[in-house]
Amino acid sequence: xxxxxxxxxxxxxxxxxxxxxxxxxxxxxxxxxxxxxxxxxxxxxxxxxxxxxxxxxxxxxxxxxxxxxxxxxxxxxxxxxxxxxxxxxxxxxxxxxxxxxxxxxxxx
Amino acid sequence: xxxxxxxxxxxxxxxxxxxxxxxxxxxxxxxxxxxxxxxxxxxxxxxxxxxxxxxxxxxxxxxxxxxxxxxxxxxxxxxxxxxxxxxxxxxxxxxxxxxxxxxxxxxxxxxxxxx
Numbered sequence: 666x667x668x669x670x671x672x673x674x675x676x677x678x679x680x681x682x683x684x685x686x687x688x689x690x691x692x693x694x695x696x697x698x699x700x701x702x703x704x705x706x707x708x709x710x711x712x713x714x715x716x717x718x719x720x721x722x723x724x725x726x727x728x729x730x731x732x733x734x735x736x737x738x739x740x741x742x743x744x745x746x747x748x749x750x751x752x753x754x755x756x757x758x759x760x761x762x763x764x765x766x767x768x769x770x771x772x773x
Numbered sequence: 774x775x776x777x778x779x780x781x782x783x784x785x786x787x788x789x790x791x792x793x794x795x796x797x798x799x800x801x802x803x804x805x806x807x808x809x810x811x812x813x814x815x816x817x818x819x820x821x822x823x824x825x826x827x828x829x830x831x832x833x834x835x836x837x838x839x840x841x842x843x844x845x846x847x848x849x850x851x852x853x854x855x856x857x858x859x860x861x862x863x864x865x866x867x868x869x870x871x872x873x874x875x876x877x878x879x880x881x882x883x884x885x886x887x888x
Contacts, residue, residue, distance in 0.1 A: 697874045708863050708879030709816070752815055756874075760832055761806070763816040 669755050669764040676770050683740045685767045687753035690734060696756035698729060698736045703750045703766075712751075713738070743771050776800075779864050779880040787888050792851045794883050796864030803869040805847040806877060807831075807839065809860040816863065822847055823869075854887045861885070 670688040677683045689698070697716050701709035713720060715727040715736070726739040740747060748771045753764040777798040786792050796805065803824050808816040808831075818831030820839040828839050836858060838850045847866075851858055861884050865877040 695874075699876070701877075706882075708865070708882055709877075710879070711876040714874075714876065754877075761818045761821070762832065763808075763818075766815045 669753060669762045671751075671753060671764040671767045673765070674768040674770070676772065677743050678772050679744055680742050683743050683747075683769060683771075685738045685740075685751050685769070686735060687738070687755075687764050688735045689753070689755040689762075689764075692733050692755055698727070698733075699754040700725070700727065700736075700738045701752045701754060703752065709752060740769075743769075745771050745773060747771050777864060777866055777878055777880040779862075779883050781883060782881065783884050785886045785888065786854050788855060790854050792854050792885065794849045794851075794862055794864075794885070796847045796849070796880060798845055798847075798864075798866040798878075800866060800868075800878070801844055802866035802878070803844070804867045804875070804877075805841065806865040806867075807837070807847070807849045808863045808865065809833065809858075810863060810882075811860050819849065819862075851885075854885075856887050859885060859887045 699714040700712040702712050703709040713725045713727045717729050720727045728737040750766045750768050752766050780795045806821045807819040810816045817833050819837050822828045822841040825841050825844050841847050861882045863882050864880040867875040867877045
């Protein structure tokens with residue numbers, strides 16, 4: 666049974682780097698891994714997407730090992746405004762499975 | 774304004790009633806999706822559509838019906854609402870290239886309560 670697993674919550678302080686992992690068994694060969702950020706009472710917002718190795722954009726990096734059974738979202742130097750829930754999304758053949766979500770709390 | 778909108782934003786209904794949630798996008802995206810998010814949980818895919826007149830089931834389709842007669846609209850109907858369908862419903866759209874290989878743009882959500 667396809668399943669996407671993340672840690673339930675993480676705490677950090679402003680200025681630190683935060684790494685959030687996602688485990689995804691049975692990922693399909695052609696499927697991408699996408700990360701979203703969600704604030705209360707809002708829809709998720711795209712952060713970054715990758716297929717393999719490393720991807721970096723202006724807000725985050727995504728690390729995907731060769732076996733692609735997991736991925737790590739890296740947020741450099743977090744701020745209070747990064748307090749949110751983070752979801753990974755993985756395609757499984759004809760299904761899209763969101764991870765369970767990681768609630769990140771950033772403290773001053 | 775361009776974007777993706779959902780209506781109504783809030784809806785209270787009773788068990789057994791039919792309810793339709795509307796979703797409209799102005800980008801002409803090929804793909805559209807419906808998700809539900811239960812309190813304190815992640816999002817689960819209900820249905821998705823790759824193009825007009827093409828729809829497919831997601832993870833939790835039972836009790837829901839969708840249609841896509843026009844590219845820009847993707848209504849979700851609960852034929853006979855149940856209390857277990859109380860949830861926040863999100864609509865999303867994306868460009869073509871595969872359901873998992875493109876950024877999805879999410880609407881603001883519809884909070885549905887079934888009494």
